[in-house]
Amino acid sequence: MVSGRFCQYFRNKVLFLFLPEFRKYPLTNMGRIFEKRKHKMFARFDKMAKAFTRIGKDIAIAVKQGGPNPDNNPRLRMAIQNAKGVNMPKDRVEAAIKRASSKEEKDFQEIVYEGYAPHGVPVLVECATDNPTRTVANVRLHFSKNGGSMGNSGSVMFMFERRGVFRFDALKLNLDEVELDLIDAGAEDIVREEDDIVVYTRFTEFGHMQKFLESKGWEPKSSELQYVPTTTKELSEAQQDEVMECISALEEDDDVQNVFHNLA
Secondary structure, eight states: OOOHHHHHHHHHHHHHHHOGGGTTSOGGGHHHHHHHHHHHHHHHHHHHHHHHHHHHHHHHHHHHHHOSOGGGOHHHHHHHHHHHHTTOOHHHHHHHHHHHHSTTSOOOEEEEEEEEEGGGEEEEEEEEESOHHHHHHHHHHHHHHTTOEEOOTTSSGGGEEEEEEEEEETTTOOHHHHHHHHHHTTEEEEEEOSSEEEEEEEGGGHHHHHHHHHHHTOOOSEEEEEEEESSOBOOOHHHHHHHHHHHHHHHTSTTEEEEEEOBO
16 A cells, blocks of 8 residues: 555655746655645646637637638637647647547537626626537526626627737837837737737727738737727725626636626
């Protein structure tokens, strides 16, 4: 029989060898360090797994709609680019394309549900599902269990605007040199964030901007259509926590691709 102490040592040894962030700690302290940091580490892994699942569905939908050749399928090119942005392994991307090309692969329906989080915060829930009956029941349950409520079609959609959103690494794009070119290509707003430069376009200009960036060889970290709120809502810190609990529950659902809200 293998002792519990040996199992603990083996786990720590694996972490020491394969996770660089733990190598600076002595093996004797690994158990204590691991316990302190495991929640944050596992949360990062969960977020990465969710991103891979979401992009895998994006690839499947793109292939079903436009075929497996990215040269002739702009939506697939966008999904592949987004996969690179989250460091999705190339073999997983290729496997997703091959799987989606199969006649046996299930079809995903794209559906947007509307509702309210606590304190009247409007929410749009973007889903990709092979079973809408299951998905609508789950979304309704997430709302009701977390102080929100499901809305009817059109109940909150008018509070959002469909826009193209291109996110660049601020270190790889010299905004002073390319800002005018981006505006000429259809950029409505350009926002500098701490590590990123975010370019917003109208819905109708999304494809034009995508072609322009490809012609210049400027690769964004991500490019997608989002629902951007026309106004934002200010809440206290405690109220924000309640809203984010509802948002997090929705985001963790396997059928949910994106959740949009107007919380400031």
